[in-house]
Structure formats: C-alpha cells, structure tokens
Amino acid sequence: GWRQLDNLIKTLRPEHTTRLDELTRLRLARLSSIPRDTRTSRLSEERDALGLVLDIAGLDRQAILRTATHERMSTATSVLELIDAQPLAERSIIEGDSVALKIALGSAFATAKLDDNRGREVRTYVLDSTPLETATGVDLLLYQEHYRSFLLLQYKAMEKDQIVEGWSYSVNGTNLLSQLQTMEHIRHVLPFETPSNLRDQRLSEEPFYFKFCERRALQSSDEGLVAGITLSAPHLAHFLELPEAVQQERGRRVGYENCPRYLNNSEFVSLARGGWIGCQGATTEAIAQIVAAREHGRIAIVAVIKGLELKSQNRR
Numbered sequence: 001g002w003r004q005l006d007n008l009i010k011t012l013r014p015e016h017t018t019r020l021d022e023l024t025r026l027r028l029a030r031l032s033s034i035p036r037d038t039r040t041s042r043l044s045e046e047r048d049a050l051g052l053v054l055d056i057a058g059l060d061r062q063a064i065l066r067t068a069t070h071e072r073m074s075t076a077t078s079v080l081e082l083i084d085a086q087p088l089a090e091r092s093i094i095e096g097d098s099v100a101l102k103i104a105l106g107s108a109f110a111t112a113k114l115d116d117n118r119g120r121e122v123r124t125y126v127l128d129s130t131p132l133e134t135a136t137g138v139d140l141l142l143y144q145e146h147y148r149s150f151l152l153l154q155y156k157a158m159e160k161d162q163i164v165e166g167w168s169y170s171v172n173g174t175n176l177l178s179q180l181q182t183m184e185h186i187r188h189v190l191p192f193e194t195p196s197n198l199r200d201q202r203l204s205e206e207p208f209y210f211k212f213c214e215r216r217a218l219q220s221s222d223e224g225l226v227a228g229i230t231l232s233a234p235h236l237a238h239f240l241e242l243p244e245a246v247q248q249e250r251g252r253r254v255g256y257e258n259c260p261r262y263l264n265n266s267e268f269v270s271l272a273r274g275g276w277i278g279c280q281g282a283t284t285e286a287i288a289q290i291v292a293a294r295e296h297g298r299i300a301i302v303a304v305i306k307g308l309e310l311k312s313q314n315r316r
Contacts, residue, residue, distance in 0.1 A: 038133050039073075041215060042299060045138035045155040046079035048213065048226040050124065052153070053142060053303040055225070055269045057122045059114060062223040078110040078126040078299070085112035088123060097123060097304050101143055105302070119307040127300040136297045141290070144305045147199050147275030150207050152290055154179075154298075157215045158228065158255060168247070168255025169212045171240065179295060180240075183208045183233045186290060190279060200280050203271070207279040207290060208233035211268075212254050229254060230263040232277075 010017045047065065054061040067084035076082055088094060088111040098105040110126040128135075140153040156176070158167040171177070187208070195201050213228040231239070231254075239245055239259055245252040263271070271277045 038135065041157055042132040042135050042138060043073060043076065043079055043082075044216070044226065045157075045213065046126075046299065046301060047082075048211075049138055049140040049153070049155070049301050050079055050083075050303075051223075051225045052140070052265070052269060052272075053122055053124065053305065054114070055265075056142070056144075056273045057120055057305045058273065059116055059120060059122060061225075064114060065223045077132065080110040080112045080124060080126060083112070085114050085124075087111055088113050088125075093123065094125075097125070097143075097302075100145075100304070101141070101302065103127075103141075103302070108302075121306045123304040123306070125302040127302060128298070130297055130299055132299070134297065135299045136295060138299045138301060139295075141300065141302045142272070142278075142305070143303070144272075144275060144278070146305075146307070147278070148280060149202075149272075149275050149278035150290070151209060151272060151278040152207055153209045153211055153230075154295075156210060156212045156254075158212050159215055166255050166257040167214050168253040168257070170251060170253050171245075172251040175295065177240070180233055180237045184237070187233075195280070199275065202278070202280070203276040204232065205279050206232045206234060206277065209268070210236055225265045227265070229256070229259060230265070230268045231259075235261075 010020060047068070051061050051065060054064055064083060064085075068079075068082040070082065072082055094105050094108070094111070105125055105127070108125040108127055109129050112124045113121065114124070115121040137157075138155045140151075140155075142151045142153070143149070156169050158169045160167050187206075190207075209230060209232050211228050211230045213226045216226065236254070239254070240252055244258045245254070247253045247255070247258055
C-alpha cells in the first residue's frame with residue numbers, strides 16, 4: 001500500500017522525508033474535505049453511470065460531460081439536468097424502449113438523448129423519483145440494441161478511513177449478501193438459450209455487476225470516470241467467502257488492498273462495448289425480474305444504446 005511505499009522511499013531517500021510528510025498531510029486534508037452528503041454522492045454515481053454508457057456507446061464522454069452546469073447541483077433532481085442533452089419528446093420512442101425493456105418508463109422523471117453524426121445514439125431515462133438526499137445508491141440498467149444485451153450495474157461507495165488501509169467498502173450492516181442471494185435466484189430462472197447468431201456470442205452471460213467507487217468530491221472540471229472496483233455478482237460472492245475478504249478482524253470488506261482481481265473502467269467498458277458480457281436478448285422477458293431485484297430506494301438509470309459502430313475497418 002501507499003504507507004509501505006512512503007516508508008520505503010524515506011528509507012532510500014531520507015533527505016526527502018519532510019517533503020513526503022507534507023505531501024501526506026495535504027493528501028489527507030483533501031480526503032477529509034470530501035463532502036459526505038448523500039446528494040453529492042448520488043450525483044457523482046449518476047454522472048459516472050452516464051459516463052460509462054457514453055464510453056460503451058463510443059460517444060465523446062469528455063465533450064458531453066464538459067457541458068455540465070454544476071451551479072444547478074443544489075437543485076438538480078438528476079445528472080441529466082446538469083448536462084446539455086436533448087430531452088426525449090417522441091412518445092413512440094419511449095414506448096418502444098418500454099416494450100423492449102419489459103419495464104414501465106412512464107414513471108421517468110428525466111429523459112435525454114445523446115447522439116453523434118455516425119448514427120450512434122444513447123437514450124437515457126432516470127426512473128425513480130426517490131429524492132437524491134435519501135437515495136441509497138444508483139443502479140444502471142444498460143441495453144444494447146445491436147447485441148440485444150442487458151447489464152445491470154449497481155453502485156457502492158468505498159470510503160477512505162482509519163479502520164483499514166486504502167479505499168474499501170464495508171459489507172457489515174448492509175444488505176449486500178441478501179442482494180447477491182436474490183441475484184443468484186434470478187440467474188437460475190433466466191431462460192438462457194444457445195446463441196443463434198454471432199451477435200449473441202458471449203464470454204459471460206452474467207447480467208449482474210457491482211462497481212465499488214471511491215467516494216470523491218464532484219469537481220466541475222472532472223470529465224473522467226470514478227476509479228473503482230467492478231466485479232460480477234458471482235465473482236463478488238466467491239470473494240466474500242475467501243479469508244482475504246476479512247480485514248484486520250473488522251468484518252468483510254471489498255477494497256484495493258485485499259481484492260486485486262477486478263475489472264477497471266477500461267476493461268469493463270471494452271467488454272461491454274463489444275457485447276462480450278451481458279445476458280442475451282432471448283431473456284428479455286426476465287428483465288422485469290432483474291429490475292425487481294433492485295434495492296428499494298435506489299435511483300434507477302436506464303440507458304439504451306443504438307447503432308454501435310462496427311469495427312470491421314479496425315480489426316488489426
């Protein structure tokens with residue numbers, strides 16, 4: 001971890017000890033100033049979810065997130081109110097997405113459409129009207145029309161504290177284990193079928209993923225994705241049964257220091273963009289069950305990606 005590295009550098013370069021201590025002080029001061037309010041956390045998670053969708057769709061994430069107007073953060077009900085996006089006005093589009101996703105989009109309180117000049121388009125809906133101040137987290141339900149692929153990504157916030165070294169998420173006192181059990185039950189009843197065409201080929205048909213994010217301040221100049229640990233639900237369930245999951249006799253935690261095998265942002269985006277992960281379109285009738293597995297009080301972001309760019313010209 002960084003403490004061992006800090007001590008090693010001090011041993012090798014004792015003349016830099018004072019400067020290293022000052023850097024550590026500044027680093028801890030910045031971490032202590034990170035706002036812990038729920039509104040900021042939820043908006044940060046929503047923006048990261050939108051950023052992931054834009055990356056998977058191949059749109060210009062930095063240019064789009066750069067349009068965010070953070071002066072409206074105190075009153076915005078979703079991240080879509082902060083960016084320059086075109087509202088969805090065509091009822092037929094909304095109803096078509098609702099049929100494809102097997103969920104009711106009529107309750108959406110925020111909608112947006114983002115596209116480019118190459119036929120790629122992202123349609124985004126924020127479904128639940130749960131206030132940001134009381135929401136327990138964010139769920140991203142992603143549907144790619146080209147691959148008929150569904151993914152459900154659930155956000156969890158990692159904290160930087162004095163209990164263990166590094167960023168981590170404490171499983172203690174949460175319902176994470178019951179969520180994993182619910183997902184396991186749904187996975188067993190999903191009607192998986194043998195792929196009928198090349199677009200249905202998968203490395204994994206797992207629909208459930210978790211992203212454990214570093215809880216950081218929402219900066220107006222930040223156009224990147226939040227760093228964190230992304231795990232599939234089976235991977236997470238297996239990890240929590242290992243001795244490595246228990247840190248310093250403080251209960252089970254998920255963090256960089258004890259869980260070195262995970263997907264980073266680039267790896268997850270690459271797999272999702274290529275349609276290599278996610279359940280097939282043959283399981284669309286089970287989407288209602290997947291949505292039902294969501295924890296009550298969580299903000300739901302539904303994104304539909306249309307017209308992915310084919311990579312036939314860039315195979316080498």
